[in-house]
Amino acid sequence: xxxxxxxxxxxxxxxxxxxxxxxxxxxxxxxxxxxxxxxxxxxxxxxxxxxxxxxxxxxxxxxxxxxxxxxxxxxxxxxxxxxxxxxxxxxxxxxxxxxxxxxxxxxxxxxxxxxxxxxxxxxxxxxxxxxxxxxxxxxxxxxxxxxxxxxxxxxxxxxxxxxxxxxxxxxxxxxxxxxxxxxxxx
Amino acid sequence: xxxxxxxxxxxxxxxxxxxxxxxxxxxxxxxxxxxxxxxxxxxxxxxxxxxxxxxxxxxxxxxxxxxxxxxxxxxxxxxxxxxxxxxxxxxxxxxxxxxxxxxxxxxxxxxxxxxxxxxxxxxxxxxxxxxxxxxxxxxxxxxxxxxxxxxxxxxxxxxxxxxxxxxxxxxxxxxxxxxxxxxxxxxxxxxxxxxxxxxxxxxxxxxxxxxxxxxxxxxxxxxxxxxxxxxxxxxxxxxx
Numbered sequence: 001x002x003x004x005x006x007x008x009x010x011x012x013x014x015x016x017x018x019x020x021x022x023x024x025x026x027x028x029x030x031x032x033x034x035x036x037x038x039x040x041x042x043x044x045x046x047x048x049x050x051x052x053x054x055x056x057x058x059x060x061x062x063x064x065x066x067x068x069x070x071x072x073x074x075x076x077x078x079x080x081x082x083x084x085x086x087x088x089x090x091x092x093x094x095x096x097x098x099x100x101x102x103x104x105x106x107x108x109x110x111x112x113x114x115x116x117x118x119x120x121x122x123x124x125x126x127x128x129x130x131x132x133x134x135x136x137x138x139x140x141x142x143x144x145x146x147x148x149x150x151x152x153x154x155x156x157x158x159x160x161x162x163x164x165x166x167x168x169x170x171x172x173x174x175x176x177x178x179x180x181x182x183x184x185x186x
Numbered sequence: 187x188x189x190x191x192x193x194x195x196x197x198x199x200x201x202x203x204x205x206x207x208x209x210x211x212x213x214x215x216x217x218x219x220x221x222x223x224x225x226x227x228x229x230x231x232x233x234x235x236x237x238x239x240x241x242x243x244x245x246x247x248x249x250x251x252x253x254x255x256x257x258x259x260x261x262x263x264x265x266x267x268x269x270x271x272x273x274x275x276x277x278x279x280x281x282x283x284x285x286x287x288x289x290x291x292x293x294x295x296x297x298x299x300x301x302x303x304x305x306x307x308x309x310x311x312x313x314x315x316x317x318x319x320x321x322x323x324x325x326x327x328x329x330x331x332x333x334x335x336x337x338x339x340x341x342x343x344x345x346x347x348x349x350x351x352x353x354x355x356x357x358x359x360x361x362x363x364x365x366x367x368x369x370x371x372x373x374x375x376x377x378x379x380x381x382x383x384x385x386x387x388x389x390x391x392x393x394x395x396x397x398x399x400x401x402x403x404x405x406x407x408x409x410x411x412x413x414x415x416x417x418x419x420x421x422x423x424x425x426x
Contacts, residue, residue: 028211029209033204033208037204112203115196115199116204119197119199119200138200138201139201173196
């Protein structure tokens with residue numbers, strides 16, 4: 001079968017010797033998680049993740065030479081998710097205007113326990129940059145500096161987004177406690 | 187941040203739940219993206235769907251082509267041709283055609299320009315400045331053709347020839363008029379016969395007080411049909 005395998009004209013090698021195939025296998029599922037928490041749609045999340053992967057694959061030669069191909073991929077996916085939300089809101093408004101009916105969300109798999117689902121639902125209600133910062137921080141367990149790099153902003157700005165997001169989420173989810181107080185004080 | 191921080195605990199729990207949830211995500215898409223072609227059962231379904239769409243498109247094209255031929259309506263859709271060379275003809279004020287490199291112009295006079303193409307033994311594109319017309323001598327050539335009792339007007343519609351308002355006429359000869367010389371804009375020189383089986387498409391228009399006609403010149407329906415792709419593809423640009 002070796003001779004009949006699809007041959008690549010050029011090996012897709014990352015700077016550290018990683019092929020796109022390996023990169024895809026490593027990142028894809030977590031990427032679906034990111035697009036899911038940001039878009040709120042499981043079915044749409046897979047489409048968005050595929051779209052981000054495809055965009056990365058098209059520019060792989062350039063992306064693979066970057067310091068962090070993963071950062072590029074996550075930023076692309078986060079932006080696509082934001083666009084998808086804007087599109088969905090606009091479509092919902094148009095439907096309401098035309099028919100007087102609100103759009104009914106398509107049936108999706110209830111994939112998260114209710115408490116966790118509620119957490120991400122509140123995250124999606126945050127301003128876009130704050131939501132992205134929280135998703136990157138906790139989903140990927142990223143240090144603040146890495147959150148800033150992925151989002152293409154300064155570390156201070158990332159800290160600010162996270163701080164505001166945390167304050168809002170703590171309030172709406174009723175998560176006041178000693179740790180929260182410490183964090184806010186810092 | 188401490189382990190007892192309720193926010194941190196909740197956020198990390200929510201993140202863990204997401205990671206657990208996406209463990210079951212299908213990676214089939216990875217195969218399609220990486221290899222550029224579908225595979226497996228899903229691939230078969232995709233290929234079948236693609237084949238069905240292709241079939242519908244081909245069928246639509248065939249139906250449209252067949253219908254056009256049955257109506258015998260050759261079309262004229264001038265568009266620039268890549269690699270063409272400009273020909274500044276003697277016809278009219280500043281008439282220009284872009285002639286493909288592989289073709290040649292056979293005849294060019296101040297009154298008539300015939301483009302014959304070397305990959306066609308008969309037929310060509312004829313552009314004429316019409317000096318006279320048997321059915322009348324009005325300023326409106328389209329109206330003169332309409333009044334010509336030798337032809338039946340199948341359709342008349344507005345058109346544009348390189349920005350000039352034009353009339354597109356499709357004419358058939360009336361019974362008894364078969365392949366007779368229809369009219370000749372330059373003296374008594376034979377120049378154009380009407381197509382006896384129909385499908386004569388003419389573009390007539392005025393420019394600076396002169397009357398012009400653009401037509402695919404051919405002698406019968408077969409030649410008209412053979413002519414059509416040439417007219418469509420090689421009529422090139424009519425510029426003033």
